[in-house]
Amino acid sequence: MxxxxxxxxxxxxxxxxxxxxxxxxxxxxxDGEVExxxxxxxxxxxxxxxxAGLSSLSKLPSLPKLRKLEVSDNTISGGxxxxxxxxxxxTHLNLGGNKIKELSTIEPLQNLKNLKSLDLYSCEITALDDYRGxxxxxxxxxxxxxxxDQEDVEVPDSEDDNDEDDEAGPPGEDDDDEEEDDDEEGSEGDEDEVGLSYLMKEGIQDEEDDGDYVEEEEEDEEEDEDGDEDSAAVQGEKRKRDADDEGDDDDDE
Structure with a gap:
């Protein structure tokens, strides 16, 4: 087309x-020109x-806001x-795969003061001694x-940065997650409180049961003592009657 x-x-x-x-x-x-x-x-x-079959950029119109120009795999040799x-x-110019052979061809790019990234891969210029330097x-x-860069550090992938932003999700999602976590923690806290109350209640009940048991033992001991006293009294009464009976027998003799 x-x-x-x-x-x-x-x-x-x-x-x-x-x-x-x-x-x-x-x-x-x-005709090899921008149309x-x-x-x-x-x-x-x-x-x-x-x-796109371009051999020249001489007819490129004035584009004051243009930041990135991709013209790789054409036949541009100058201009x-x-x-x-x-x-x-x-700021970004891709001339890879064109017919650029000499450093003098790219010398005019010195006037692009904002140029940060230049691609010349697959151009004959890359075969020059100390090409990068x-x-x-x-x-x-x-x-x-x-x-x-000059230290052979690869350019950061800006698409990765965009993916991280997308993964962050719309505002409010994290807040909802935090609220859910708080609710879960609150529920766990209530469960712990209920469990603690139950254990305390069980402990109080055990103490009451122990107290009742002690009281029952004391009552049993008191009943045993009363029983012993009653037995002793009965036995004493019996001995007294026996002594009286013996005295009556002596008097009769």
Whole structure:
């Protein structure tokens, strides 16, 4: 599909000034130039024209808010001079898979003061001696070249950050979980309190039962003592009667 027609389809009845991201990968430019893109795209921040048959960026319109430009797998060999003027806020530029051979070809990128990430993978320039050191020296504003910084530390994956934000969930979910935990803890506390009360009640009952048992033993002991006293009294009475009977017998004799 021709680039101009593809861009028209991607608008989806929107006004060009409303478009912030435009992806027209795998379409075809009829003359190797950017087609169908105009200065009306004043809000455009991300533009992707991968494998679109581009050999030049000279007809790229003024895109003051453009931050990310993807033009990998084309046949661009130069003509990067106008990027600083047309896309002054560019921070990410992917030129991988193009026909860039010399450091002088990317020298105009020095004027892109906000450029932080540059990709040149699969370009002939990567075969130069001390390729990475030379590019970082030429473009001191760069942080990442082909996905790695000067210490060979890989660029952080921003998509992972977005996934963590999504996993955090909408506001309020954590609060609900905390409230549920509090409710569960409260229920456990009530159960513990009930169990403690029950044990205390059981202990009090046992003490009362022990007290009743002691009282019963004391009553039994008192009854036994009373019984012993009654027996002793009966026996004493009996001995007295026997003594009296013996005295009567002596008197009769």
């Amino acid at each position: 021709e680039m101009k027609k593809r861009i028209s389809l991607e608008l989806r009845n929107r006004n060009p000034a409303e478009v912030a991201e435009l992806v027209v990968d795998n379409c075809r430019s009829s 169908g893109l105009t200065d009306e795209y004043v809000e455009l921040e991300i533009l992707s024209m991968v494998n 990067l001079d106008s990027l600083a003027e047309k896309c002054p806020n560019l 030379s590019v970082f020296e030429l473009l001191p504003q760069l942080t990442y070249l082909d996905g790695f």
